[in-house]
Amino acid sequence: MTYPTTTRRHFQFSLLALPWTFAISSAGAHGEQHGQPNAPVVKEQKPWGIAGEPRQASRTVQIRMTDDMKLSPNHLEVREGETLRLRAINQGRLMHEIVIGTTDELKAHAEMMKKHPGMEHDEPYMAHVPPGRRGDIVWTFNRAGDFEFACLIAGHFEAGMRGTIRVKPKV
Template identity: 65%
Template sequence: MNIDSTRRLALAWCAALAVPAALAHGEAHKRHGTAPVVKEQKPWGIAGEARGARTIEIRMSDQMRFTPDRLTVREGETIRFVVRNNGRLLHEMVIGTPEELAAHAELMKKHPGMEHDEPYMAHVAAGQRGQLVWHFNRPGTFQFACLLPGHFEAGMVGTVVVTPASQEKKP
């Protein structure tokens, strides 16, 4: 076997090993068609219902920024995010903890073709809009980010501060 054949075989072997991991992760994020949203509790909340939710518009740009990039919501509040991609590139908005978003961004660099379809994610094509509805039932400081390769690293990150619900005064 010559050197070129050995290189091709090594590249094919590496690609074959990488594909199952990427597909497995992609399938974990993919809802099928009109399947109901699975409401799984996350440290930053749970999928919400649009009825009665407050609407906040988030704009994404090719300058790798969200506008606004800082939000404050109350614990127990449901937000309907209308996510507008004003750029020419594909962008996404993913809500999570700083640690979880950083880890997922690293995974996206290794597997850029991953598909996302979780209730805390909106993948939005250029010039389009998407939405996600999220119920913030835990106080804390969380983030939202675009995890497409290079976008997160360029600073396409925002902050959501969830303030604790006020304690009702007892007589």
């Protein structure tokens, strides 16, 4: 069967454009832009604080993540208004993540992760960390209270892969 020249050109162009279409459509997928230093940080006030500026971090806290479902340290003390760099270091062979939030929000998110186990995150209070890699969260804890951090990958939260953050009020 022979097609008119314009149809053949359109078909050839479509085949050439197909890989670009997939690349462009997948670039905006949930989690694809996480960890890119040039990606703009959305600063949305949460009950546990707001995204911080890296240059304002007063200290870096390394949180080790292991396949025995432990986070170390599993308790942090922070002053209200302090900006921290939380450096999540995955020392295991499994994918891990760290997410900051309230107890109720983390429980709800952990349930959602059970239903969508491959979901990655791109919020500034989350870091999805492949084995042997690290991920940073820079966060300003501008609200006093008790909060948590956890790995919400299906089964990890339930296995106890979580910690607490106490934000002490300004004196």
